[in-house]
Amino acid sequence: MLAQIRLFFAERSVLEVETPLLSHSIGTDPQLEFFTTEYCASPLRQTLFLQTSPEFAMKRLLATGSGSIYQIGKAFRNGESGRFHNPEFTMLEWYRVGFTLPQLMDEISDLIGGLFSSQSLQDTQRVSYQDIFCSFTGLDPLVFSHQDYCAFARACQLSEAVDICGHDHAMWLDFIFSHKVQPHLGSNALCMVYGYPACQSSLARINEQCPLTTDRVELFINGIELGNGYYELADAEEQNRRFDKELAIRHQQKLPVSVKDQLLISALESGLPECSGVAIGLDRVLMLLSGSSSIEDVLSFSIHRA
Amino acid sequence: MAIYSTNEFKAGLKVMLDNDPCAIIENEFVKPGKGQAFNRVKIRNLKTGRVIERTFKSGESLEGADVVDVEMQYLYNDGQFRHFMVPDTFEQYQCDEKAVGDAGKWLKDQDSCTVTLWNDAPLAISPANFVELAIVETDPGVRGDTSGGGGKPATLETGAVVRVPLFVQQGEVIKVDTRTGEYVSRVKE
Numbered sequence: 001m002l003a004q005i006r007l008f009f010a011e012r013s014v015l016e017v018e019t020p021l022l023s024h025s026i027g028t029d030p031q032l033e034f035f036t037t038e039y040c041a042s043p044l045r046q047t048l049f050l051q052t053s054p055e056f057a058m059k060r061l062l063a064t065g066s067g068s069i070y071q072i073g074k075a076f077r078n079g080e081s082g083r084f085h086n087p088e089f090t091m092l093e094w095y096r097v098g099f100t101l102p103q104l105m106d107e108i109s110d111l112i113g114g115l116f117s118s119q120s121l122q123d124t125q126r127v128s129y130q131d132i133f134c135s136f137t138g139l140d141p142l143v144f145s146h147q148d149y150c151a152f153a154r155a156c157q158l159s160e161a162v163d164i165c166g167h168d169h170a171m172w173l174d175f176i177f178s179h180k181v182q183p184h185l186g187s188n189a190l191c192m193v194y195g196y197p198a199c200q201s202s203l204a205r206i207n208e209q210c211p212l213t214t215d216r217v218e219l220f221i222n223g224i225e226l227g228n229g230y231y232e233l234a235d236a237e238e239q240n241r242r243f244d245k246e247l248a249i250r251h252q253q254k255l256p257v258s259v260k261d262q263l264l265i266s267a268l269e270s271g272l273p274e275c276s277g278v279a280i281g282l283d284r285v286l287m288l289l290s291g292s293s294s295i296e297d298v299l300s301f302s303i304h305r306a
Numbered sequence: 307m308a309i310y311s312t313n314e315f316k317a318g319l320k321v322m323l324d325n326d327p328c329a330i331i332e333n334e335f336v337k338p339g340k341g342q343a344f345n346r347v348k349i350r351n352l353k354t355g356r357v358i359e360r361t362f363k364s365g366e367s368l369e370g371a372d373v374v375d376v377e378m379q380y381l382y383n384d385g386q387f388r389h390f391m392v393p394d395t396f397e398q399y400q401c402d403e404k405a406v407g408d409a410g411k412w413l414k415d416q417d418s419c420t421v422t423l424w425n426d427a428p429l430a431i432s433p434a435n436f437v438e439l440a441i442v443e444t445d446p447g448v449r450g451d452t453s454g455g456g457g458k459p460a461t462l463e464t465g466a467v468v469r470v471p472l473f474v475q476q477g478e479v480i481k482v483d484t485r486t487g488e489y490v491s492r493v494k495e
Binding site: 170 | 334338341
């Protein structure tokens with residue numbers, strides 16, 4: 001699988017890069033927990049973080065004029081362990097300079113199609129978040145109606161959602177999407193869901209035509225989430241605002257303090273080329289290729305035995 | 307009582323949910339790459355036996371339930387309660403028919419079984435997987451009957467009715483699998 005991926009990018013003249021796993025700063029996303037470690041070179045003692053994804057470092061390379069790049073490497077997410085999660089996992093991440101999101105989606109489809117050539121996947125499906133959400137739930141994901149969302153949860157025997165989600169639109173979407181939509185996505189096919197609601201924009205740009213949505217895409221096969229791509233946000237000020245907003249949420253929820261990446265902000269200020277990028281969890285791809293029901297089956301040693 | 311976080315939920319853990327003691331059957335971690343983490347948990351209500359699914363926000367916690375399984379000897383039925391004893395301590399427990407449930411039809415005096423205690427009161431009874439009971443009533447066998455064929459109903463000394471092969475006679479002791487309610491074999495005296 002790795003050889004095939006490297007060949008795919010070599011044929012397209014995308015440069016393989018390697019960026020640090022240990023870094024002075026870390027993502028601010030309140031939903032991503034990180035590992036913290038200490039660098040000791042007496043008398044110096046510094047807090048360093050294990051990267052939750054190589055995104056920031058790769059964007060700094062893009063801003064220096066690297067051109068299109070890809071990386072296969074480890075990423076670390078604290079507290080994530082389960083049938084589809086291991087706190088240390090392998091990620092493929094790539095950026096295409098000058099690509100729009102639809103162009104990147106074509107390339108994703110080509111790569112996945114090649115990797116799964118022996119499994120004869122059905123044709124790739126492309127659906128908007130709004131359409132797919134509405135077709136499985138009858139709800140509008142872009143406009144939050146507390147009353148309708150609660151009524152839907154009760155009708156589906158998921159009344160606990162009312163207490164868990166409260167008036168948090170993004171959490172309602174996560175809850176309903178992961179329970180009622182995602183399991184149906186991409187049965188023996190790659191399903192790409194684009195046009196995520198703006199409240200779940202993360203590091204993607206807000207769509208120019210429809211500001212309620214964001215230029216973000218998620219990939220699914222057999223109900224398993226494989227990856228996540230963006231038309232990358234290049235506006236340093238907007239990025240800085242999002243960092244500060246997330247830091248405030250982290251503070252409010254008493255989550256571990258993260259250190260925002262000033263080097264990324266400066267890189268964006270100096271100019272990130274127009275580009276789209278995507279990250280894919282390779283362990284899950286391997287799970288699907290080998291028909292495994294648990295990520296443990298495709299790891300040499302999972303966290304419990306590492 | 308201890309508090310357990312969703313990360314500690316694993317099969318067999320006993321917790322309190324909606325004021326009832328429950329046992330965790332399965333715990334699945336559900337997390338969108340860029341979103342809220344949930345735990346989708348399958349739980350058996352130990353009072354009703356019903357299995358439900360419930361989602362928790364990861365990191366939420368539940369109070370543990372003081373539920374233990376104790377091997378006991380079944381003593382007798384006084385008409386209203388069944389009585390059990392812990393062989394080591396001679397401590398006795400009485401148990402109403404609701405808690406005994408289906409297990410009642412497999413309980414013979416002196417047999418041992420598992421009593422589930424919640425806050426030191428019997429919550430449920432599980433008979434041994436295999437019990438040996440005498441047949442008190444069944445149609446007489448006919449010459450030529452073999453182990454093949456459909457079998458016939460037999461009433462056992464505890465009141466349970468099981469299907470037995472045609473050659474098995476009234477008064478014989480048989481071995482029964484209590485999980486399926488099926489006849490296993492004859493037991494030689």
